Amino acid sequence: MLREGEVRIPSGCAISGIMNKKGEVFSGHDIIQSIALMHDRSNGLGGGFAAYGIYPDFPDHYAFHLFYESAEAKEKTETYLNMLFHIAESGKIPTRRVPSVKNAPLAWRYFAKPKPDALFEDESEDELVVRAVMYINAHFSGSFVVSSGKNMGAFKGVGYPEEMGEYFRLEEYKGYIWTAHGRFPTNTPGWWGGAHPFTLLDWSIVHNGEISSYGANRRFLEMFGYKLTMQTDTEAITYAFDLLLRKQNIPLDIAIATLAAPFWRDIERMSLEKQTLYKAVRTVYGNLLLNGPFSIILGSNKGIVALNDRLKLRSLVAATQADVLYIASEESAIREICPEPEKIWAPRGGEPVIGLFEEGGIQK
């Protein structure tokens, strides 16, 4: 059977996210409990987490999480990494035995800084990291970059998300943002790299849905040099955000209006200036519109954004309590860890929930 990346696999999902807007860190316990409640939205074929603020000792190093399926893959990849990066520290990602978790690849992490002479002219450090990630995923069979951002990491695999949380001992980490994903794929690829979240640099995406625009999104992104090796919506959405926010410096609200574009009938009612802007957005970035059902949580070191498709074809609920923002596929998954939030609401289709760190909240 072909595995994820060689074939496109639709799936349903559960997502959850927690963020402390003051930048105070908290353990992975809550996010595991929240996603575990939505057990039935997954089928044990994929679960994962993204955590921010978990590596305070290496805030300025790129934290690479890698999966290896063989010692040979590891050796080849490390030679490549050493060519491009100074590696301050590396080691196995701590795990514990969980009876139901099987066929785990070797999970390794590296705290790395690019070597100045590895950079192409005009290439930023971020771009070098992107280049390295694309190269490893495309060229080193048996190696897969799970995450590559600073002071963050993704933990994922084949199993229910709560099993992955236990396996990767996430209750031992402390972060200021946690997102989680439980997957219900429609076949059994059984590959750890195929689980979510998907990440690039410090972007991470957890996503529930199947976007029918995938083919259009993908071919547009490929023109900008992205190699979509996973064939998943999550990968495409991550790259779309990366292209707009990082590469092209598009403001967040416009990036959101690209992926969940306002309808023409709504644009017609805007002021002339806004009309011109949104018309241009849809004209230039039409191929990035995400069509079909989705709910996503985009994580980064700046904060999180949760977004529904413009018709709201997937459930998504948000809540706040003191400095904490909660987002989940189901209200119950929020109330499980925060029984009486101050505010709880279902965001409308295309209407983002944006959680940014408050001034002085996070030292970056």
Added chain:
Amino acid sequence: MKRVYAREEICGGCKLCEVHCAVAHSQYPNDIIKAFLKQKTKPIARILVEEGRPISFALQCRHCEDAPCTKACITGAMQKDPVTGIVANDETRCVGCWTCILVCPFGAIKRDESGHKVASKCDLCATVGGTPVCVQNCPNDALVFTDELWRR
């Protein structure tokens, strides 16, 4: 009053208006084949396509406000209905003297000698009701039934 106006610029001169007018005023108004093939005398159209190609247009009684034919009629058969404005010939009173034909400025009255001699002219399908059949059956909308003077 509503009259039929011709739009010369899109009249193709197919004469389907004549065919359908003749049928509507025949013994078989609902059967075009019988009207032409069964009726003993050829059905007469009360509309006439005037033609000098490429110019063509269909002409029928204009139902004049001050209709000369009604004045000229020696028996009082030709009357303008004060309510509908339709100029109609009461064929039971018509004696076929053709005075109306003589005075009609449009040449829109024909002789019908199939039975007892009568003047034959457009009655705006008053007997059929609704939009005149010539207008209904014009394939190119070159005939218009309207109460506004048709202008292009």
Added chain:
Amino acid sequence: MTISMSTPDFLIERDRDRCIKCQVCVRQCANEAHFWDEEEQKVKANDALCVDCHRCVTYCPTHALTIRKYPLEFRENANWTASTIKAIYRQAETGGILLTGMGNDRPYPIFWDHLLLNASQVTNPSIDPLREPMELKTFLGRKPDQLKVEDGRLVEEIPPQLELEVPIMFSAMSYGSISLNAIKSLAAAAERVGIMYNTGEGGLHKDLYKYGKNTIVQVASGRFGVHPEYLQAGAAIEIKIGQGAKPGIGGHLPGEKVGLEVSQTRMIPEGTDAISPAPHHDIYSIEDLSQLIYSLKEATQYQKPVSVKIAAVHNIAAIASGIARAGADIIAIDGFRGGTGAAPLRTRDNVGIPIELALAAVDSRLREEGIRNQVSLVVGGSIRNSADVVKAIALGADAVYIATAALISLGCHLCQKCNTGKCNWGIATQNPQLVKRLNPEIGAERAANLIMAWEHEIKELLGGMGINAVESLRGNRLMLRGVGLSDRELNILGVLPAGE
């Protein structure tokens, strides 16, 4: 040569039980296939003159007429078919090039019919266009790689775009090749449904300036009717390099079709032949094309997108890439089935490649080069229905051009005799008696209806795929699967086989 070996193509059958001798057929047939025998008081026919255009059949008030293929059989021969033999007889009699009209009618593969569309089941919902917005708005023109936005405002305007409510346009047909009433029909329909029509190389008649915002004005090798007001009048300008029906050759409007108004519109003397050279004699290479593109942009203050129309030929991907880099905002590609008012038969039937393959190759190539978003792709050359439109967009087109389908909506019956000027439907003719048969108001309504009908169908198909904006279909080849195609063809189309 006293005896012609040509035999009739069609047989006119008249049901004498139904014929009422009204002679409508006689008056309708510009080919004079029907005639009235005064002596016998009968309508009769000369079969050899019939072109099977169905005008008489449609107009006969008693449905007394049928046209059949002429039953005369040649000795059965899979190699020497009747049409091949008859063509030789004709050439032996005339010594001339065989001329024809409309598009290639040979049984080459139709790739549209080997592509199937996707629909949503379970994993994502299909969308009901009656309940949810379904957006087909399309912009044609050069797109920048990125927007510059500051303080919620667009700080750099994007280049001019054509705005279409439906991704369909009426493609180029000149005044001369088709009648003014046909053009008026298409122009008014385009205005009604928010799309574009195209002047072809025939200039812009004075009555049509009011449709300017729905007009693409064409600049072709003969430069007929091109002047500053003409360029300014349209919403976009199209440089015509070639057309699918006759790639590599020019055009010829015979003098008898150049009446007063055609002559005024084309800016040539009345009664003279209008000959469009095969190439533009100021474009012998790609850099020359670039000069013309920028000359036209200069002439219109960079306010109008410039399109370049080419026929789909063997090296189409590289040519299209060159055109994009030469500064074109839109590339229009016309496939080998594209129609024409007149073309040499052998050229029409043997030159060029299918639009499906050309489109896929061009779209893939431009994406590989990272310049696909800089130009819009418009394809034509036998888009027959809304499913073809959807498949074209999924393969990578921004919009499609239709002409044959548009003419059929006006009454064309594809008799392929456009070149004779005797079009009984008032479309491909300049004979005033025939032109007036096409009422432009009816024509506009019929052509607009066609676009609206296709619009509804496209929305249904999109909704079935779970897509509610056409831009999510554009280049989305995952929505297509191939049946009955070779691996190589699938590869070129960039489409998976059904079942994968």
